[in-house]
Amino acid sequence: MFPTPIIQTSRPTQWLYRVGLPLALLVWLLPIIAVAFTSVRGQGDLANGNYWGLPTEWRILENYSAVFQNTPLAHYILNSFLVTIPTVIGALTLACMAGFALGVYRFKLNLVVFFLFVGGNFVPFQILMVPVRDLSLKLGLYDSIAGLALFHIAFQTGFCTFFMRNFIRDLPRELVEAARVEGASEIQIFFKVVLPLVRPAVAALSVLIFTFIWNDYFWATVLIQGNHAMPVTGGLKSLNGMWVAQWHLVSAGSIVAALPPVLIFFAMQKHFIAGLTMGATKG
Structure with a gap:
């Protein structure tokens, strides 16, 4: 049967799969995570270059309400x-x-x-x-x-x-x-x-x-x-x-x-x- 089920492959292949899959998923999700964090940041975080860290000022309601009210x-x-x-x-x-x-x-x-x-x-x-x-x-x-x-x-x-x-x-x-x-x-x-x-x-x-x-x-x-x-x-x-x-x-x-x-x-x-x-x- 092709492709071979992962459980029937060799141990190194199974280990590579279990390590590589979460890493690939994380890399794929990184842009989405960055956009999600940016959507709740304040303008000051972006001006200071804080793109990947936790927001210093959480503006969840302010940003999402502004999107509908001001745009x-x-x-x-x-x-x-x-x-x-x-x-x-x-x-x-x-x-x-x-x-x-x-x-x-x-x-x-x-x-x-x-x-x-x-x-x-x-x-x-x-x-x-x-x-x-x-x-x-x-x-x-x-x-x-x-x-x-x-x-x-x-x-x-x-x-x-x-x-x-x-x-x-x-x-x-x-x-x-x-x-x-x-x-x-x-x-x-x-x-x-x-x-x-x-x-x-x-x-x-x-x-x-x-x-x-x-x-x-x-x-x-x-x-x-x-x-x-x-x-x-x-x-x-x-x-x-x-x-x-x-x-x-x-x-x-x-x-x-x-x-x-x-x-x-x-x-x-x-x-x-x-x-x-x-x-x-x-x-």
């Missing part, structure tokens, strides 16, 4: 929800229908169409910046929440279709054939047979896409200019003063902005793990 962070978070939720719904809806067509039906260009969906994921999104911006200007979608959501739906549908097609294709084909024999229409098969069986996959994909879109910074700054439609990832940079660096407020805003994806993950953790492990074993 438009709440408006940025609302914009992120207005972009992320329609994107998740739109991308999953298109992906489930496309995945059903590619996974259930057998037609000559099935693989060609599937590879078109997959191939889009290999295009570096940076080279699309100029044409996408020009297209958004021509369509009147530039600097708008609707425009950003529509482009996110277009970009995410390829990956979602790849994900859903593989899950739907692994379903027992006899279930679809039996439903057809019973007189069910293709729409009924899609809604009453296929979708209930791939619900864990849909849940897992929704968590992934929600996280991807919520954390997007590139397209948020390329397609949005004004604060009226700016998501929270792009809006965090405005929490810094023009003349004075307010890193304690930026850090507090970053912690607040990171909470929705974390809460979504823990709320759907059971479905997320079930979706990722679906089909991994055969009973």
Whole structure:
């Protein structure tokens, strides 16, 4: 079996694993720990270069209340929800229908169409910046929440279709054939047979896409200019003063902005793990 379970490896390997894993986890968590401490520091600590030590002045309520009272962070978070939720719904809806067509039906260009969906994921999104911006200007979608959501739906549908097609294709084909024999229409098969069986996959994909879109910074700054439609990832940079660096407020805003994806993950953790492990074993 590969990879070999750690308990079956040699003692030096087990010792290296037990020592190396906590160290790797600590290194990975260091930036997050630094941001968390900075979010509760006073301005004096940052001015004196106290970035890693304990705060000399704890300003938990002051900093986090200032983020909402003195900055438009709440408006940025609302914009992120207005972009992320329609994107998740739109991308999953298109992906489930496309995945059903590619996974259930057998037609000559099935693989060609599937590879078109997959191939889009290999295009570096940076080279699309100029044409996408020009297209958004021509369509009147530039600097708008609707425009950003529509482009996110277009970009995410390829990956979602790849994900859903593989899950739907692994379903027992006899279930679809039996439903057809019973007189069910293709729409009924899609809604009453296929979708209930791939619900864990849909849940897992929704968590992934929600996280991807919520954390997007590139397209948020390329397609949005004004604060009226700016998501929270792009809006965090405005929490810094023009003349004075307010890193304690930026850090507090970053912690607040990171909470929705974390809460979504823990709320759907059971479905997320079930979706990722679906089909991994055969009973």
